[in-house]
Amino acid sequence: MRGSRYTVSDVMTHTVVSVGRDATFKDVVAIMQQWRVSALPVLAGEDRVVGIVSEADLLPKEEFRDSDPDRLTQRDRLLDLAKAGARTAGELMSAPAVTVRADAPLAEAARVMARRQVKRLPVVDDRGMLKGVISRADLLKVFLRPDEEIAAEVRREVVAYLFPTLRPPVRVKVADGVVTLCGRLRDTSMVPVAARLARAVEGVVDVQFDLKGPGAATPGA
Numbered sequence: 601m602r603g604s605r606y607t608v609s610d611v612m613t614h615t616v617v618s619v620g621r622d623a624t625f626k627d628v629v630a631i632m633q634q635w636r637v638s639a640l641p642v643l644a645g646e647d648r649v650v651g652i653v654s655e656a657d658l659l660p661k662e663e664f665r666d667s668d669p670d671r672l673t674q675r676d677r678l679l680d681l682a683k684a685g686a687r688t689a690g691e692l693m694s695a696p697a698v699t700v701r702a703d704a705p706l707a708e709a710a711r712v713m714a715r716r717q718v719k720r721l722p723v724v725d726d727r728g729m730l731k732g733v734i735s736r737a738d739l740l741k742v743f744l745r746p747d748e749e750i751a752a753e754v755r756r757e758v759v760a761y762l763f764p765t766l767r768p769p770v771r772v773k774v775a776d777g778v779v780t781l782c783g784r785l786r787d788t789s790m791v792p793v794a795a796r797l798a799r800a801v802e803g804v805v806d807v808q809f810d811l812k813g814p815g816a817a818t819p820g821a
Contacts, residue, residue, distance in 0.1 A: 606802045608709050609702040611741045612723050612732035618643050619653065621690030625661070628653055628689055641722040642693045647730045649722045651693030658692065660684040699724045702731050706802065710739055745803035747774040754779055754804075758797045762790055770811070777805030784812045 618641040619628060631640060632655065639654035660677075664684040669677070686692045700709045700721045709721060713736060720735040751774040759770045759781070770783040779798050785791070791811060798807045 606706050606742055607702065608700055608704045608706065608723055608734050609732070611706065611738045612702070612734040613738065614732045616641065616722070616730060616733045618647075618730060619689045620644070621650070621688060621693075623689040625658070625687055625692065628692065629658060637720075639718075639720060640689070641697065641730055641733070642689050642695075643730060648728045649697045649699055649724055649730050651690075651695035652697045652722065653689050653693040657683055657686075657694060661686070697722055699728070700734065701726070706739055706742065709734055713739075742802040743777060743805065745777075747777065750774045750777065750779065750801060750803050753801050754781075754798055757801065758794055762794055762797070777803055779804055779807045780810060781807070782810040 617631060617635045617637065619631060620643055623631075623642075628640065632638065639652055641649050642651040642653055644650045660680040660683045664681060669681060683692055698712065698716050698718060698721060700712055700723055702723050702725060712721060713719070720733055722730055723732040723734055725731055751772045754772045754774070759772060763770050763785075766783070766785070768783065770781050770785070773780040773782065779801075781794060781798070788811065791809060795807050795809075798804060
């Protein structure tokens with residue numbers, strides 16, 4: 601099946617604010633406030649991403665501002681204490697940066713965000729150069745696809761692939777992203793396969809069936 605999978609480059613934000621290693625603590629805070637972002641890529645050389653500085657990296661300075669950490673805290677939060685004394689983005693940043701390639705499938709970006717517990721990822725090319733940024737909100741953009749567009753893709757990539765000679769053909773209905781496949785099948789064993797492929801279409805919220813086999817209704821997958 602050919603498929604028309606969306607990639608990170610299809611939904612990412614291309615205009616990205618970033619800082620260099622030498623950006624001061626106050627500059628980082630000011631840029632975050634101005635652009636209303638919670639994290640900034642840190643660049644070196646020709647826009648190569650070398651780290652990320654986030655609000656979490658900035659907070660230890662306030663947390664430990666007027667405290668004298670005990671030995672247990674010094675042992676368990678050594679990195680945070682170091683960041684409390686940091687003055688530049690290079691000292692504050694988390695490195696190496698967690699990034700994603702522009703040509704990666706959206707599912708890969710979603711898995712990386714979930715596994716690393718981050719809200720956004722710098723998008724890089726094969727040389728590590730910054731190309732954009734993708735956020736959780738960007739990943740949800742595919743659910744704004746029109747129902748008609750989703751239906752056309754399901755017909756092309758699922759129905760035509762699995763049931764090319766079936767007459768009458770399996771019909772596809774889409775309402776609010778929910779796909780319904782309707783018709784009559786001789787071989788109902790293909791229903792789970794159809795469900796899996798239809799759910800793989802970007803923007804599909806759920807899949808249900810109104811498919812009947814020879815003389816009996818087929819349960820939904």
